Amino acid sequence: MIILDARTLGIEGVARAVDRPPSQVPADVTRAVEAIVADVRARGDAALLEYTARFDDFRATSGPALAIATAEFDAAERAIEPSVRAALAYAAERIERYHSVALPKSWRLTDEHGSMLGQEVRPLDRVGIYIPGGRAAYPSTVLMTAVPARVAGVREIVLVTPPGPEGRVPAAVLAAARIAGVTEGWRLGGAQAVAALAYGTESLRRVDKIVGPGNVYVALAKARVFGDVGIDMVAGPSEIIVVADRDTDPTWIAADLLAQAEHDPMARALLITDAPELFPRVEAALAAQLERLPRRAIAGQALAANGAFVLVADLEGAIDVANRLAPEHLELMVAVPAALLPRVRHAGAIFLGAHTPEVVGDYVAGPNHVLPTAGTARFASPLGTEDFVKRSSVIEYSPSGLAAALPHLAALARIEGLDGHGRAAELRASEPHASEPRAEESHVAEPRASQARPPADRTGHQAPATTEPRG
Numbered sequence: 001m002i003i004l005d006a007r008t009l010g011i012e013g014v015a016r017a018v019d020r021p022p023s024q025v026p027a028d029v030t031r032a033v034e035a036i037v038a039d040v041r042a043r044g045d046a047a048l049l050e051y052t053a054r055f056d057d058f059r060a061t062s063g064p065a066l067a068i069a070t071a072e073f074d075a076a077e078r079a080i081e082p083s084v085r086a087a088l089a090y091a092a093e094r095i096e097r098y099h100s101v102a103l104p105k106s107w108r109l110t111d112e113h114g115s116m117l118g119q120e121v122r123p124l125d126r127v128g129i130y131i132p133g134g135r136a137a138y139p140s141t142v143l144m145t146a147v148p149a150r151v152a153g154v155r156e157i158v159l160v161t162p163p164g165p166e167g168r169v170p171a172a173v174l175a176a177a178r179i180a181g182v183t184e185g186w187r188l189g190g191a192q193a194v195a196a197l198a199y200g201t202e203s204l205r206r207v208d209k210i211v212g213p214g215n216v217y218v219a220l221a222k223a224r225v226f227g228d229v230g231i232d233m234v235a236g237p238s239e240i241i242v243v244a245d246r247d248t249d250p251t252w253i254a255a256d257l258l259a260q261a262e263h264d265p266m267a268r269a270l271l272i273t274d275a276p277e278l279f280p281r282v283e284a285a286l287a288a289q290l291e292r293l294p295r296r297a298i299a300g301q302a303l304a305a306n307g308a309f310v311l312v313a314d315l316e317g318a319i320d321v322a323n324r325l326a327p328e329h330l331e332l333m334v335a336v337p338a339a340l341l342p343r344v345r346h347a348g349a350i351f352l353g354a355h356t357p358e359v360v361g362d363y364v365a366g367p368n369h370v371l372p373t374a375g376t377a378r379f380a381s382p383l384g385t386e387d388f389v390k391r392s393s394v395i396e397y398s399p400s401g402l403a404a405a406l407p408h409l410a411a412l413a414r415i416e417g418l419d420g421h422g423r424a425a426e427l428r429a430s431e432p433h434a435s436e437p438r439a440e441e442s443h444v445a446e447p448r449a450s451q452a453r454p455p456a457d458r459t460g461h462q463a464p465a466t467t468e469p470r471g
Contacts, residue, residue, distance in 0.1 A: 037225065039195075063203030077178055126208050156183050159182045160186045186204060210229055254285035261303050268327075319343040369382075
């Protein structure tokens, strides 16, 4: 771990020293993703079968054979240990409780002329959740992606995950899917899975949005299909910043830095403090804990390449550095974290106090662990129910409201050279519509926009997809 002194380097100097410039994706990887997406779009199931055999060593006999049967979900629930089942249920309940509070809602307001303005919030019809697989199982990510979708009212939640030998999917993943409300599952990974979700095949209907993390092939494929389908974000390696004061236990700091470093050799782990005496104590704790860590090779590589101790003049300066880096995870391990919280402007998730390790956010706290990385917390937010709904504006003008708006509307239409715009309003203001009831006629109120029947479900689906390496 290198030591950086922000008092002499300045905030920008620290940022340059720990910067991880976007890795240059090899041209052959980009070309491979483009080819896979195009192939799946063109050939559908046939392409999926070929890529799944090539990259995941699973040879399915047909497109439908890539689907995960209901019986497999049932068997997985029975197969997992009771303690795992209880942990999944505990986490799911907390995730649901948190995201229910954050669910966007429709609203209305009425102005001084009796005109009604508002917004209708509607869930997406069908979403895809990508769950990494192959070498590890991530049931927590199933919960973090599927539960908010269900809470938002999404009716069809489609899970895709790379299969293991003989097409097996870990029981914990399938059990989590059942608990979370997944309605459909497929043994598909990599760019081919993303393409299949985006464009559909003979067997798999396209979705409206794709969420969830994956490897570089998955990230590039999501970026490639964006516009034809919605995506949540293009995530990068994990990162954490721990802001600590002189009284913080160095073994706790070390444990939290390692918890992120063990994710990936590209993970970033920083300690920022105004107490230089912490550095040797944390360094010793890191060395001791690293020896016992099963993933010590990965964690050690991450700390050597992307770890740092940063010395600042005071804790307010620590927050200034953190804001500049806009981390995925920010821990405030200080005596009074609430005093620093108002200064935090950019962070995916903020953990307050020494008894709030980042790992509670990974698994059971309730807020989402799918978070913006690589400084994108400057403008992006955690995955949430907001990602699974869309908003429609609702406008209902009264006659007096239209009359009051007419001069302003006409002036704006005239200056933009759109005479037809102005005329559409002037016609209504100059004479009542033939169907408008006269004063002596009884009036039956029209249903409000909020009572209108929602648009019919979209039917039909689209072309084929293609494949790619495990993610």
